[in-house]
Amino acid sequence: MSETIYQEAMEAILKGDADKAVDTANKGIDTGMDPLDLMNNGFISGINQVGDLFETGRLFLPQLVMSASAMEKATEIINAAIPEGKGTVSGKVLVGTVEGDVHDIGKTIVVALFKANGFDVLDIGRDAPIEQFINQAEKFGADIIGSSTLLTTTMAVQKQIEEELKKAGIREKYKTIVGGAPVTQRWADRIGADAYAQDASDGVRKVKELLTG
């Protein structure tokens, strides 16, 4: 049963069929599937394939946009099915996608899972200027600043966030965590971020470590 739904989810994204993506997400949730399993094994495998096809020139921008739009609709349903919860560790986490980058599907999943684990989350959206990461973190009283980037060209902004925090003399007030498809532990180490997470569940684990460590 699960396998069929994963397959349907993947196909809906590959075809850029938003209606099918929505139906499949609802069907999965209604039949009691774990929303994150459905996301990871179905929808994300679909969008990753779309990315590969796009990279190798076998699929073009209009199709990428359609697949992305189907993915956004499915993500909304999945995220809504992840209940906000009370966790064992509490803390304030600011999350945003860096300036110049409009990819936010992964970031919204991260936000939903952080909320589900009881963290107090401020989502500053996508294409967010560095000043917003810093000013909003100050206002919100964040413990952790999380940044997302999907483009290799905007990875440098994560480094600039580290630098601007240092320049402002407030780097020690915060822990930082970085994520996004091209981001690695090596990159995190290189720019001096406190943590790297490869996906939303790993993000929860790392944030807990940062808050308790």
Ligand code: B12
């Ligand atoms: C969907 C998509 C789009 C959509 C985005 C819609 C949206 N609302 O996000 C649209 C169509 C808008 C788009 C546009 C573009 N895209 Co695009 N896109 C993708 C695609 C296919 C999937 C991304 C995605 O949503 N993945 C699914 C999510 C769930 O995964 P994720 O983002 O990695 O997030 C997970 C983890 O990384 C982690 N995580 C992420 N962020 C964070 C943050 C924190 C704090 C933590 C803890 C964890 C964490 O947790 C998440 C959940 O598990 C990727 C290919 C790929 N495989 O990545 C290309 C890709 C990223 N795009 C690419 C390109 C080139 C573009 C465009 C430049 C295309 C163009 N010519 O216009 C534009 C860029 C516009 C811009 N300025 O930003 C390239 C980037 C190449 C590069 N080396 O930089 C890719 C890799 C495709 C490719 N293979 O060529 N794109």
